Amino acid sequence: MARLIALIIMLIPGVVAALGIKLMRDIFFGVLHSPIPSLSLQFLLGFIFFIAGLGFIAGFIFRRDRKNNKVQQRFMK
DSSP states (O other): OHHHHHHHHHHHHHHHHHHHHHHHHHHHTTOOOTTOOOHHHHHHHHHHHHHHHHHHHHHHHHHHHHHTTOSOGGGOO
16 A cells, blocks of 8 residues: 555656646647746746656655665765
8 A cells, every 4th residue: 555655656746747848848839728828938837847746756766765775875864
């Protein structure tokens, strides 16, 4: 059960990061999604989604590795 919860926790930020990549990609083809008023705002929103999703996944993996003593000594508490 714990592994299923961990998988769900990892999937949600992954989907957010993928949505961010899609929003950034769509501005190069001139596709503007309806709730967003401009292409530059769409790119900024996509970039924020991508960084937030990637940051959450990286932090999750870093915290797990720190707990299991698999990081360099300078990253240990």
